[in-house]
Amino acid sequence: MKNLLFSILFLGFFANSQTFNQNYANVSNLVSQTNINSYLQEFEDLGVKTTGSTANNNAYTWLKNKYLSFGYSENDITKDNFIYNGQTTSNLILTKQGTKYPNIYIIICGHYDTITGKGTNDNGSGVSVILEVARLLKNINTEYSIKFINFSGEEQGLLGSAHYVSNVVNATNPKMNIRLVLNIDEVGGIKGQTNDTVTCERDESSNPSANNAASNTFTQQLMNCVTLYSTLKTNLSYAYASDYMPFQANGEIITGLFEYNETPYAHTENDTYSNLDPVYIYNIAKATVGAVQHFAVVAQTLDTCTPKDIVMSFRFYPNPAKDHLQLEFLNSKTQRFTFTITDFEGKTLSKTENQTRIDISSLAKGIYLGTFKVDDQVITKKIMVE
Ligand SMILES: [Zn+2]
Known part of the structure; x- marks a missing residue:
């Protein structure tokens, strides 16, 4: 005004x-x-x-x-x-x-x-x-x-x-x-x-x-x-x-x-x-x-977990990966979740629900972001594809 x-x-x-x-x-x-x-x-x-x-x-x-x-x-x-x-x-x-x-x-x-x-x-x-x-x-x-x-x-x-x-x-x-x-x-x-x-x-x-x-x-x-x-x-x-x-x-x-x-x-x-x-x-x-x-000041950085139990227990392998990623939960009660793969421009390349084996064979060699979400808890980690 x-x-x-x-x-x-x-x-x-x-x-x-x-x-x-x-x-x-x-x-x-x-x-x-x-x-x-x-x-x-x-x-x-x-x-x-x-x-x-x-x-x-x-x-x-x-x-x-x-x-x-x-x-x-x-x-x-x-x-x-x-x-x-x-x-x-x-x-x-x-x-x-x-x-x-x-x-x-x-x-x-x-x-x-x-x-x-x-x-x-x-x-x-x-x-x-x-x-x-x-x-x-x-x-x-x-x-x-x-x-x-x-x-x-x-x-x-x-x-x-x-x-x-x-x-x-x-x-x-x-x-x-x-x-x-x-x-x-x-x-x-x-x-x-x-x-x-x-x-x-x-x-x-x-x-x-x-x-x-x-x-x-x-x-x-x-x-x-x-x-x-x-x-x-x-x-x-x-x-x-x-x-x-x-x-x-x-x-x-x-x-x-x-x-x-x-x-x-x-x-x-x-x-x-x-x-x-x-x-x-x-x-x-x-x-x-x-x-x-x-x-x-964003508290959470890549590869750093949010201090919450479910998210804390999440990991995937192998990394670097080639054809697929395996998701794993160390405290295994987690059943309903989404996993999204994006590029660094924020474009979604893959989104799956409640799947622990993720097909990544269509991804070109490079670095991506994998975001795992349960309820309102989110964690993002880098994925290297070779
Ligand atoms: Zn105004």
């Missing part, structure tokens, strides 16, 4: 403090253009989601059902209600617990309320990215906890985020420990234009300023992740007029994503699917999936 006043084209002179992580890229490559398109169209079909309206509350329910469909439970979701204009509206908070620092949070957020129009860019685009990140990180353990937050009341002056900071962040005892707030607002681009750059926003506010240096560090990392995990280029600018600002004022460390080609249709009836660039949003989602894995 804002105008880009000044920006500096980021030229990439900064030293890479992080390197490419193939595991992060494997997950990032699973972002689905089909899903992005569906989220955007469903969001649009919900109508004009003015804070407190029926459409606004229907959007809340739609969001909640999306998270449940990804495998999250009711217990993972909390509702933070507030009153606007005599009507109740709600922020939705989905929490995913970290393995090493369960009480330290990465917040990835964006508003879902709209004004005047259906808001498919502002901010159905950010909503779609957050949904796709939540879907893909569902079964990935991270060291830090993650909160996915869909705010309401943004268009009336950041009401939802301000309410959350004062009534939840500061009302938690001890105060909620936030590692980083990543806000995503209006990342839809403009149909028919070359949308190949995203603006990454750092805190340049002097009130307070003590959190600025850390924001700069994280924003540099965000830019790095954009380059590593998507085809987009980056532009560095400053944060303003969106839901990260109440966090900023509270002394938290913030960063953000905003479109570089700025839509002329925000807050109008023409902010629709037909006027944005869904492929741009797909690329933003890929970048964000990479960045959130980096910020929340």
Whole structure:
């Protein structure tokens, strides 16, 4: 909901403090253009989601059902209600617990309320990215906890985020420990234009300023992740007029994503699917999936088991393999499972259910990923085929 006043084209002179992580890229490559398109169209079909309206509350329910469909439970979701204009509206908070620092949070957020129009860019685009990140990180353990937050009341002056900071962040005892707030607002681009750059926003506010240096560090990392995990280029600018600002004022460390080609249709009836660039949003989602894995620090690496009993007991042989793989479970109660073989682009090459002997004779020589899944437990290991 804002105008880009000044920006500096980021030229990439900064030293890479992080390197490419193939595991992060494997997950990032699973972002689905089909899903992005569906989220955007469903969001649009919900109508004009003015804070407190029926459409606004229907959007809340739609969001909640999306998270449940990804495998999250009711217990993972909390509702933070507030009153606007005599009507109740709600922020939705989905929490995913970290393995090493369960009480330290990465917040990835964006508003879902709209004004005047259906808001498919502002901010159905950010909503779609957050949904796709939540879907893909569902079964990935991270060291830090993650909160996915869909705010309401943004268009009336950041009401939802301000309410959350004062009534939840500061009302938690001890105060909620936030590692980083990543806000995503209006990342839809403009149909028919070359949308190949995203603006990454750092805190340049002097009130307070003590959190600025850390924001700069994280924003540099965000830019790095954009380059590593998507085809987009980056532009560095400053944060303003969106839901990260109440966090900023509270002394938290913030960063953000905003479109570089700025839509002329925000807050109008023409902010629709037909006027944005869904492929741009797909690329933003890929970048964000990479960045959130980096910020929340993925705990599980290839060939490292998740600390859960069933998965711990899984192995396969031979490795390297040639014509077939034999799956084996050391604690043998496991009967219902799937085993999927993908390449490093995330393309599924084989998927079997409850089979312990897997025919791989059609696979070319190379390295693949084998993902074994029981219930919500997942482990991925490298398969060498010779
Ligand atoms: Zn917005």
